[in-house]
Amino acid sequence: MRRVRKTLRGGSKKYMHGNITNLNEKFNGKNFFRKHGGSTTEHEICEILKQNPHPNIVNIYRITKSYVDIEEVTPTIFIKYDKQKLLSAALSAKTHLQSLGIMYIDWKPDNMGIDADGTYKLYDFDASGVISASNTTKWRLKPSAYWSYRQALANGLKDPKEIDDFAFEINFIRKNYVPLNNSGF
DSSP: OOOOOOOOSSSOEEEETTEEEEOSOOBTTBOEEEEESOOHHHHHHHHHHHHSOOTTBOOEEEEOSSEEEEEOOEEGGGSOOOHHHHHHHHHHHHHHHHHTTEEOOOOSGGGEEEOTTSOEEEOOOTTOEEEOSSOTTSEEEOOOOOHHHHHHHHTTOOSHHHHHHHHHIIIIITTTSSOOOSSOO
């Protein structure tokens, strides 16, 4: 995955072909982030999330065939952040996503940001998958085979929820991202 340069200051942003540029637009008076491209899976997930918002997941403003506009957050890779608060927000987002049949898979602090009010929020759904409502052990929309997904398969996991839980664990817990405690890890 290509590292995107630090976002420009002020105003809404557009991500297209690996570059971030400023937009001279607002959505209902707010700055936003426009992601061009993306998979049909990511667009469907954004549709689900637009109808089922969560405080620790970016708000989805607009979805078109060629782009998605989401709430602008400051990515954690650019700021100092509270690891325990970030973990708590990620766990809350994970529970919500799984309740909707969305398996995020690409769990890592780099896919979290902080909104204008200081709330930690998850974004970037291009590596996610969606399970079947009638058979939760089957993918309806299979995730991209990025590193976390491949690691889960290499460890013999096949069930989508187990894959998502494993991806969360290896990226937040096993890398000693946060100290282990009595919260079920």
